Amino acid sequence: MPFKALVLFSVFFLSALATMEAGAQLGPPPEGKKALSSAYTGKTYSPYAERTFPSQVFWGDTHLHTDLSFDAGAFGNRLGLDDAYRFARGEEVTSSTGLQVRLSRPLDFLVVSDHSDNMGFFPDLIAGDRNLLSDPQVKEWYDRIQQGEGVDVALELIGLFSQGELPDTAMYTPDTKPFRSAWQKTVEAAEKYNDPGNFTAFVGFEWTSLIKGDNMHRVVIFRDGGAKAGQIVPYTTTPPFGSPNPRDLWKWLESYEDKTNGEVLAIPHNGNLSNGIMFPMDSQYDGTALDETYVTSRSIWEPLYEATQIKGDGEAHPFLSSEDEFADYETWDVGNLDLSQAKSNDMLAGEYAREALKRGLALDAELGTNPYKFGMIGSTDSHTSLATAQEDNFFGKHVGYEPKPDRMSHPMMKAGGRTLEGWQLAASGLAAVWAPENNREALFDAMERKEVYGTTGSRMVVRFFGGWNFTDADLENRQPGFVGYEKGVPMGADLPPSTEAKAPTFMVFALRDPIGGNLDRIQIVKGWMETDGGLFGSGGKLHEKVYDVAWSGDREPGPDGKLPPVGNTVDVEKANWTNSIGAPELGAVWTDPDFDPNQRAFYYARVIEIPTPRWSTYDAVRFGVDISKGAPTATQERAYTSPIWYTPRQ
Amino acid sequence: MVVPFVILTTMGTTLYAPDSRACGYHDPSHVAAGVLNWIYPNALYVRTAVWRAQDSGILPKRTKKARDLFAYQRMASRLQRLGQRLGPAKPGGAAPSFSAVLIDSILWSRFVPSSEGYRVEVHAKGPGPGDVVLVTDGRVVQALSDGSLDATRAEDYGLIRFYGPAADQRKVRRLLASALRVASEPTGESASVADRSPGQ
Numbered sequence: 001m002p003f004k005a006l007v008l009f010s011v012f013f014l015s016a017l018a019t020m021e022a023g024a025q026l027g028p029p030p031e032g033k034k035a036l037s038s039a040y041t042g043k044t045y046s047p048y049a050e051r052t053f054p055s056q057v058f059w060g061d062t063h064l065h066t067d068l069s070f071d072a073g074a075f076g077n078r079l080g081l082d083d084a085y086r087f088a089r090g091e092e093v094t095s096s097t098g099l100q101v102r103l104s105r106p107l108d109f110l111v112v113s114d115h116s117d118n119m120g121f122f123p124d125l126i127a128g129d130r131n132l133l134s135d136p137q138v139k140e141w142y143d144r145i146q147q148g149e150g151v152d153v154a155l156e157l158i159g160l161f162s163q164g165e166l167p168d169t170a171m172y173t174p175d176t177k178p179f180r181s182a183w184q185k186t187v188e189a190a191e192k193y194n195d196p197g198n199f200t201a202f203v204g205f206e207w208t209s210l211i212k213g214d215n216m217h218r219v220v221i222f223r224d225g226g227a228k229a230g231q232i233v234p235y236t237t238t239p240p241f242g243s244p245n246p247r248d249l250w251k252w253l254e255s256y257e258d259k260t261n262g263e264v265l266a267i268p269h270n271g272n273l274s275n276g277i278m279f280p281m282d283s284q285y286d287g288t289a290l291d292e293t294y295v296t297s298r299s300i301w302e303p304l305y306e307a308t309q310i311k312g313d314g315e316a317h318p319f320l321s322s323e324d325e326f327a328d329y330e331t332w333d334v335g336n337l338d339l340s341q342a343k344s345n346d347m348l349a350g351e352y353a354r355e356a357l358k359r360g361l362a363l364d365a366e367l368g369t370n371p372y373k374f375g376m377i378g379s380t381d382s383h384t385s386l387a388t389a390q391e392d393n394f395f396g397k398h399v400g401y402e403p404k405p406d407r408m409s410h411p412m413m414k415a416g417g418r419t420l421e422g423w424q425l426a427a428s429g430l431a432a433v434w435a436p437e438n439n440r441e442a443l444f445d446a447m448e449r450k451e452v453y454g455t456t457g458s459r460m461v462v463r464f465f466g467g468w469n470f471t472d473a474d475l476e477n478r479q480p481g482f483v484g485y486e487k488g489v490p491m492g493a494d495l496p497p498s499t500e501a502k503a504p505t506f507m508v509f510a511l512r513d514p515i516g517g518n519l520d521r522i523q524i525v526k527g528w529m530e531t532d533g534g535l536f537g538s539g540g541k542l543h544e545k546v547y548d549v550a551w552s553g554d555r556e557p558g559p560d561g562k563l564p565p566v567g568n569t570v571d572v573e574k575a576n577w578t579n580s581i582g583a584p585e586l587g588a589v590w591t592d593p594d595f596d597p598n599q600r601a602f603y604y605a606r607v608i609e610i611p612t613p614r615w616s617t618y619d620a621v622r623f624g625v626d627i628s629k630g631a632p633t634a635t636q637e638r639a640y641t642s643p644i645w646y647t648p649r650q
Numbered sequence: 651m652v653v654p655f656v657i658l659t660t661m662g663t664t665l666y667a668p669d670s671r672a673c674g675y676h677d678p679s680h681v682a683a684g685v686l687n688w689i690y691p692n693a694l695y696v697r698t699a700v701w702r703a704q705d706s707g708i709l710p711k712r713t714k715k716a717r718d719l720f721a722y723q724r725m726a727s728r729l730q731r732l733g734q735r736l737g738p739a740k741p742g743g744a745a746p747s748f749s750a751v752l753i754d755s756i757l758w759s760r761f762v763p764s765s766e767g768y769r770v771e772v773h774a775k776g777p778g779p780g781d782v783v784l785v786t787d788g789r790v791v792q793a794l795s796d797g798s799l800d801a802t803r804a805e806d807y808g809l810i811r812f813y814g815p816a817a818d819q820r821k822v823r824r825l826l827a828s829a830l831r832v833a834s835e836p837t838g839e840s841a842s843v844a845d846r847s848p849g850q
Contacts, residue, residue: 076688097695098692149775150685399687404698405701626714
């Protein structure tokens with residue numbers, strides 16, 4: 001070997017040897033060292049290496065119906081489980097009315113929640129299922145449908161079912177093979193499309209309790225896959241296999257967990273069509289008094305609530321929250337679910353999230369458990385198999401309201417002199433879940449601990465923490481999660497006890513939807529209960545107050561304490577807007593100025609966007625029609641975080 | 651026990667007396683259209699095709715008009731006119747009968763051949779036995795009956811969908827293509843019509 005080459009080789013070899021030896025000398029970080037330096041408190045150089053808190057928000061719909069649902073099928077939905085999942089994952093599909101449709105961005109998770117009652121019946125009937133047609137009466141119905149009498153037959157079926165006079169063959173009850181087959185399809189589809197790390201498909205169904213037309217529905221979601229969820233069939237509302245009473249649903253949920261060692265939860269439907277029975281204060285709809293069993297069971301099995309969806313918003317009502325200028329948002333307050341009973345003001349307190357959260361404080365004091373200690377999410381309840389909640393991409397509640405020129409002017413529902421117009425449908429909502437990763441277990445666990453929030457369709461990112469020591473300097477951290485989890489608790493949690501006599505502090509931060517409107521403001525909504533002398537006195541008066549804690553621009557509250565509106569850039573003629581007002585991000589550290597350590601309280605953040613065009617305005621432009629009388633031309637999308645609760649120390 | 655009833659009524663079905671549920675001029679019903687979408691797969695595509703055709707000028711633009719109290723009578727008259735345009739059935743020929751349902755009103759009509767011409771039974775209960783079924787829309791019927799749209803083009807734009815055995819569909823398609831041309835074009839039997847695939 002030439003000398004020069006030998007030297008070079010030696011240098012190289014020796015360097016490599018030195019490096020290996022140096023590498024061998026690198027041991028684990030010294031024990032006991034709490035931080036790298038006084039200026040940086042992380043234990044490792046990479047702040048993310050030992051991060052254990054949820055750092056991603058995942059977007060989904062917890063309430064979607066396919067053609068397996070009796071009503072969705074009856075209204076013409078021809079899209080099944082596969083189409084629903086493909087669409088949610090971001091693929092383009094053809095709607096039941098022949099329109100190509102695609103989400104602006106894929107969802108991260110989906111719960112297909114078809115109605116358990118008579119699940120799968122409608123497609124089987126129309127397909128002429130042999131087993132069904134073995135019954136002469138069903139065969140006659142089938143023949144008549146083929147001959148053009150479909151409506152008459154559908155309504156006859158309904159009438160007979162309601163009187164319990166359907167032939168046994170036509171009753172798709174949990175003990176029948178067709179019902180089990182429909183459930184099996186549901187479970188298999190969820191397994192097929194579940195892709196941990198990329199897309200989560202939950203197994204689920206909707207328990208469709210209706211009490212004389214008053215909506216008491218719950219969506220049931222399983223943490224588990226087919227191995228466990230496939231061992232059961234969904235609970236229905238019809239005896240003997242089911243019941244419309246939520247107490248019985250909770251027993252069923254418990255029996256599922258006992259049998260399979262799995263986990264399951266239930267999410268009550270938006271209560272705005274329950275005519276007051278969704279959140280009882282003293283007794284249930286059947287007169288049964290609220291007791292320890294009720295409050296305990298509800299608090300265990302229903303950690304979340306659907307605060308907003310296509311059939312209106314359920315966060316607050318102007319009658320209940322007269323000081324809140326944002327309380328009248330997509331309000332449906334005409335009657336119950338089928339409009340058979342009119343709504344009266346005394347019913348409202350049993351329907352809306354904010355009031356329910358307040359009621360929960362009182363029940364906690366009285367009965368020892370808060371049954372309405374729920375986190376908030378949004379979802380669609382779409383019956384088209386298409387989870388669309390964005391204003392410029394709204395495919396309606398059912399197939400009859402997929403895009404067409406007259407959909408906003410066609411009455412949605414009419415009964416007893418009461419009407420809900422087509423334009424009153426809301427393009428809403430979505431569920432946002434803070435979780436470390438996208439899989440069933442992580443998302444479900446986040447739902448259980450209520451680290452979730454709901455939006456009316458936008459994908460704004462919101463962080464909300466409560467503690468005792470947040471300061472304005474904490475806002476300087478571009479990743480509020482680090483300081484949030486270190487110094488406080490996230491949304492959905494309880495404030496830890498404080499050893500000092502001071503007011504709690506809250507840190508809230510919001511980023512606008514990248515393709516959406518800027519932010520108008522962030523508010524913190526506080527609800528609390530007066531005490532009647534003792535620390536845990538029951539019967540104290542309930543209160544609420546909305547605080548503006550962060551807002552865009554240099555607006556100042558007026559003499560009435562109210563912040564002036566942010567303005568409106570919506571161009572109705574073009575269905576467009578500009579982000580020349582508002583702010584792309586807002587944050588605040590806020591200390592409760594009215595804190596009383598002896599009073600139970602909750603706090604949640606509400607983030608409000610600047611006005612952007614409503615779906616009805618997009619329709620007007622795209623179809624060249626007038627906006628229906630009464631329809632708003634713009635909407636201010638919003639997010640509702642799960643609350644943080646404060647309970648006085650004993 | 652009232653669950654499915656309420657489920658359906660929650661979705662906006664307006665319940666009237668049985669007779670008036672039969673067609674949509676007296677009671678538009680989403681359930682009727684929905685059931686139709688099952689029996690005749692993708693029948694609701696016609697609904698979308700209609701507004702697209704209005705936007706592109708194939709059909710007259712949408713106009714704001716007051717509710718027409720005589721809408722049913724006008725449509726019945728247009729359907730009769732269509733029947734007249736079909737002309738008399740050839741003696742000994744296998745002139746097909748067919749049924750048509752309008753997706754906007756769920757109005758059924760039967761077209762039955764006779765030596766004096768097609769007899770049109772408006773407001774039929776449903777399709778006739780063995781009939782090819784056409785799903786279309788009242789606005790399409792209007793355009794066909796006044797000669798501003800021909801049947802071939804209507805099908806090309808998804809404004810008519812055919813259902814039934816392929817061979818029977820071809821017969822009806824040929825009949826309509828021959829008889830229902832645009833008003834300025836010559837009518838008659840001289841035009842040849844290429845076979846098309848079934849509409850569904």
